[in-house]
Amino acid sequence: AEGAARTAAAGAAAAEDRMRQLLADVSHELRTPVAGLQATAETLLRDNPARPQREQLMVGMIQQTHRAGRLVADLLLMTRLDQAAGAGADAVAGAGAASGQRMLRQVNLTELATRIVAEQRLLAPECSLDLTASGAVWVHGDAERLSQVLTNLLDNARHAAGPGGGIRVDVVGTNVAGANVAGAYLDGAYLDGTNAAGAAEACLSVTDSGPGVAPADRERIFERFVRLDESRASNRGGSGLGLPIARALVRAHAGTLTCVARRPGETPTGARFELVLPRVVAPEYG
Numbered sequence: 359a360e361g362a363a364r365t366a367a368a369g370a371a372a373a374e375d376r377m378r379q380l381l382a383d384v385s386h387e388l389r390t391p392v393a394g395l396q397a398t399a400e401t402l403l404r405d406n407p408a409r410p411q412r413e414q415l416m417v418g419m420i421q422q423t424h425r426a427g428r429l430v431a432d433l434l435l436m437t438r439l440d441q442a443a444g445a446g447a448d449a450v451a452g453a454g455a456a457s458g459q460r461m462l463r464q465v466n467l468t469e470l471a472t473r474i475v476a477e478q479r480l481l482a483p484e485c486s487l488d489l490t491a492s493g494a495v496w497v498h499g500d501a502e503r504l505s506q507v508l509t510n511l512l513d514n515a516r517h518a519a520g521p522g523g524g525i526r527v528d529v530v531g532t533n534v535a536g537a538n539v540a541g542a543y544l545d546g547a548y549l550d551g552t553n554a555a556g557a558a559e560a561c562l563s564v565t566d567s568g569p570g571v572a573p574a575d576r577e578r579i580f581e582r583f584v585r586l587d588e589s590r591a592s593n594r595g596g597s598g599l600g601l602p603i604a605r606a607l608v609r610a611h612a613g614t615l616t617c618v619a620r621r622p623g624e625t626p627t628g629a630r631f632e633l634v635l636p637r638v639v640a641p642e643y644g
Contacts, residue, residue, distance in 0.1 A: 388426060394419075432599040436582070439606035439610065462499055465497050465498070466494050466496055467560050470501060470505060478509075482521075485520075488524070489527045491529040491530070492530045492531060496531075496637065499635065507604040507608060512527070515568070518568030519566040520568065526565045527563070531637045558637040558638075560637040565631075575617075577617075580605050580615075582598065611636075616631070
């Protein structure tokens with residue numbers, strides 16, 4: 359009993375430390391947009407600038423409010439995912455708040471990647487973005503959440519590579535051999551496709567030509583509010599929660615998201631992120 363009490367006390371102390379650190383991080387992240395809003399409002403009241411400057415200042419205020427709003431929304435999602443993960447797979451049902459109970463569907467990962475890559479090409483025509491895939495690769499999951507994950511990875515890669523840089527997306531899958539998969543919940547929906555020993559896998563990788571991620575930082579980059587270099591700095595509006603949220607969403611799909619070393623023969627610079635999910639057989643229509 360005494361040992362259990364000590365364990366409980368240690369757990370409570372650790373939770374309190376995490377909460378203090380979270381509050382400190384949130385305060386730090388919110389300080390910049392709040393300070394920007396205050397400075398802009400004071401300028402408008404004090405100087406009564408001409409219309410062109412006034413409109414420019416108001417646009418800046420809108421951008422700062424959007425940044426603060428994104429931070430709050432990301433924090434809420436991260437909190438829901440943390441609570442669900444801490445309570446086990448069945449409790450992930452609460453992570454999606456307004457999504458409601460619905461059966462998740464089979465998603466063609468190749469098709470999803472093709473769509474997101476096309477969107478990214480429009481956003482950054484100066485960046486070379488290539489996609490290779492081994493045909494249709496099917497997974498069970500939430501297409502919207504998986505799109506969110508891939509969009510985050512490509513946003514990061516695009517900013518890391520910079521103008522004139524290159525990004526490659528690869529989608530491959532191992533053969534499905536009657537893998538025995540169990541159920542789990544994601545965003546209030548039943549996920550009939552968690553991975554099992556020997557189950558087939560779908561792998562999506564994003565490789566960029568940017569400065570890369572040092573081996574010591576490949577796990578740290580998934581911590582909250584961590585930014586390793588200027589290409590991932592907060593001045594582009596990120597909350598510092600994109601990768602932690604992406605990993606939590608992938609784990610809710612019974613998958614993994616990691617930053618890995620470049621393969622032999624590849625250019626040694628740049629970062630490579632791998633998303634691995636349980637692969638399922640193609641759906642039957644008709």
